Amino acid sequence: MTPDDRLTARLLAGRDQLSRxxxxxxLESVLPAPARRARWAWLAVPALAxxxxxxxxxxxxxxxxxxxxxxxxxxxxxxxxxxxxxVCEQGSKLVFDVHGTTGYRYFAAFAKGRDGTVVWYFPxxxxxxxxxLATLPATGVVDRVVVIGSEHARGIYTVYGVxxxxxxxxxxxxxxxxxxxxxxxxxxxxxxxxxVIR
Amino acid sequence: xxxxxxxxxxxxxxxxGDRAALAAVFERYVDEVATLARRGFTIESSGHxxxxxxxxxxxxxxxxxxxxxxFAEKARLAYDGLSPYRPYLLRITKxxxxxxxxxxxxxxxxxxxxxxxxxxLQPAAEEPPDVDFQRxxxxxxxxxxxxxxxxxxxxxxxxxxxDSQDKVAEALGWTRRKVRTVERxxxxxxxxxxxxxxxxxx
Numbered sequence: 001m002t003p004d005d006r007l008t009a010r011l012l013a014g015r016d017q018l019s020r021x022x023x024x025x026x027l028e029s030v031l032p033a034p035a036r037r038a039r040w041a042w043l044a045v046p047a048l049a050x051x052x053x054x055x056x057x058x059x060x061x062x063x064x065x066x067x068x069x070x071x072x073x074x075x076x077x078x079x080x081x082x083x084x085x086x087v088c089e090q091g092s093k094l095v096f097d098v099h100g101t102t103g104y105r106y107f108a109a110f111a112k113g114r115d116g117t118v119v120w121y122f123p124x125x126x127x128x129x130x131x132x133l134a135t136l137p138a139t140g141v142v143d144r145v146v147v148i149g150s151e152h153a154r155g156i157y158t159v160y161g162v163x164x165x166x167x168x169x170x171x172x173x174x175x176x177x178x179x180x181x182x183x184x185x186x187x188x189x190x191x192x193x194x195x196v197i198r
Numbered sequence: 199x200x201x202x203x204x205x206x207x208x209x210x211x212x213x214x215g216d217r218a219a220l221a222a223v224f225e226r227y228v229d230e231v232a233t234l235a236r237r238g239f240t241i242e243s244s245g246h247x248x249x250x251x252x253x254x255x256x257x258x259x260x261x262x263x264x265x266x267x268x269f270a271e272k273a274r275l276a277y278d279g280l281s282p283y284r285p286y287l288l289r290i291t292k293x294x295x296x297x298x299x300x301x302x303x304x305x306x307x308x309x310x311x312x313x314x315x316x317x318x319l320q321p322a323a324e325e326p327p328d329v330d331f332q333r334x335x336x337x338x339x340x341x342x343x344x345x346x347x348x349x350x351x352x353x354x355x356x357x358x359x360x361d362s363q364d365k366v367a368e369a370l371g372w373t374r375r376k377v378r379t380v381e382r383x384x385x386x387x388x389x390x391x392x393x394x395x396x397x398x399x400x
Contacts, residue, residue, distance in 0.1 A: 003255060008385040010254070011338040012357035016331045018232040020360040021381075022258055027224050030265040032215045091375045093364075135211065143218040 001025040076103025079140075080161035080191040084148070089198045092148045096121070096161070098133065099140025104163035104189065107131040107142065108173055111157040111195055119157075120170060121146050129167030148197060157195040164188040200283045201226045209279045220269055227287050228261065234291050235260035237321040241296075241311055249292075249299045251322065256298075264291045285317045292316055334397055341391040345384065352380045 001022065009019035081097040088094065098107055108130035109121040122130045122144070131142055162173055165187040176185035183190055201223055202209045211219035238251035252260050267273060267290050277286065293316075296309055311319075327335075342353055348370075355361045355369065356377070363381070367374045392398035 004389065005385065006254060006258060007334075008388050009357060010331075011334050011388065012342070012353050012384065013360070014335055014339070014358060016254065016327060017236065018228070018257060018261060020356060020362070023224075023228055023360075024362075026228075026258065026262045026265065027221060029262055030224070030269050031217045031220055087373065089373070092373060135207070137218070143216070 076163075076189065077101060078104055078161070078163040078189040078191050080109075080159075080193055082159045082161075082193045082195055087198050088148060088196060090148050090150065090152065094121070094146040094148055094195075096142040096144075097140060098136070098142060098161070098163075101133060101140070101163060104165060105133055106164045106167050107133055108162040108164070108168055108170075108184075109159060110173075111152075111159045113153065113155055113157050115155075117153075119151050123168075123170060126170045129169055130162070130164070132167070152197045154197050157197065159193045159195050161191040161193070162188060163191065200281075202279055202283060213274050213277075215269075215271060215274065223283070224265060227284060228265075230284065231264050231287060231291050232257060232261050234288055234321045235264075235295070237324060238295065239292065239319045239322055241309060241315075241319065243311065243315055247299070247309055248322070249295050251325070252295070260291060260294055263294055289313075289316055292319060334392060337392055337395060337397050338388060341388050345387075349380055349384050352377060353384060356381055 006019070006022055009021045010016050013019050077100060079098055079100040081095075081099075083095050083097065084092040096107075096109060101107075106129060108123055111119045111121070113119075122142075131144070137143055160177075160179075162168065162177075162184045164184065168184065168188070173184045176183070176188070177190070178184070179190075182192070202212070208219055208222065212223060235257045236251045238249045241247040241249065251257075264287065268287055277283070296311070300309065342350060345353065351370065352366060355366045356363070361369070363374045363377045366372075367377045370377070389398070
């Protein structure tokens with residue numbers, strides 16, 4: 001942010017005090033760097049890019065692209081909404097709302113395009129595990145948002161949300177994932193949602 | 199009441215360096231830190247030392263440095279979660295300002311401030327608006343009046359009310375990218391407007 005940017009922001013605010021855009025710039029400079037999300041080949045499809053992720057500062061309400069609920073035999077419920085604040089396009093944020101999920105502790109998610117390419121959202125890397133749902137805010141919205149970048153070519157994707165009682169790594173999910181039975185092994189539930197990138 | 203009172207989850211996330219938790223803490227206290235940085239304060243025990251408020255650039259740097267120190271991993275983990283966070287944060291700003299004051303004084307007086315006095319220091323009174331800024335602000339108001347309704351709405355929400363880009367996008371039914379684009383165009387237009395009137399070299 002240049003001194004000119006700071007001055008114009010203050011002039012437009014009508015007061016010579018720290019402006020919203022200055023606060024945004026400061027905040028971004030003092031926060032830990034957001035994790036970068038790698039793209040990997042799904043069944044030998046080569047990886048092409050990486051997706052960047054940022055944490056949400058301000059919550060928003062957005063029209064969901066889809067809303068699915070899966071009920072397990074033990075009474076566990078897995079809910080997943082995937083939404084953008086408007087049209088899902090490059091530069092938009094993708095929000096994962098798992099409000100109402102009970103009986104599962106961890107959440108992982110990836111999308112698979114019609115051409116077979118896969119984009120991972122959570123966990124961050126092969127050695128990491130997914131989102132611990134016990135740490136979610138009361139809103140039930142995962143406090144990490146994926147920014148749709150060039151790794152998301154225009155088209156239709158299926159987003160797979162993997163709910164589990166145990167923390168799972170990407171390799172563990174890959175090894176046990178069954179798209180027909182919508183499971184990633186014992187004690188898991190997979191919920192899908194369509195995602196249209198325009 | 200400190201932001202962490204009765205919110206163990208927030209404290210845990212803060213200590214872990216969770217970006218959303220850090221952002222919540224920042225939003226809660228940033229205005230008070232900025233006010234202190236802008237206004238300065240007087241230390242009576244050291245012979246009425248007036249630690250002047252910072253310039254526009256200095257204010258930005260002080261706020262940035264304060265939160266950079268407070269959000270460093272060592273500082274996050276060292277915070278006990280029980281002490282009020284606001285005085286702790288403002289103490290960082292005050293110490294930064296005192297250090298700068300000392301560096302600027304060729305015949306630096308000794309400034310000895312104990313913790314209790316440091317916490318009790320209050321921001322000085324707000325100084326009257328800068329005359330140059332007032333002149334530019336008046337021209338800016340004329341410029342804003344020439345804008346279309348969408349751009350004026352972005353100015354109102356984003357600059358005057360200080361809403362986030364996400365919030366503005368949601369309110370207007372736009373993408374964040376569109377808000378960002380309109381915001382940038384408004385600022386670029388303002389620079390040209392002021393330059394054409396010989397009011398700024400921006």
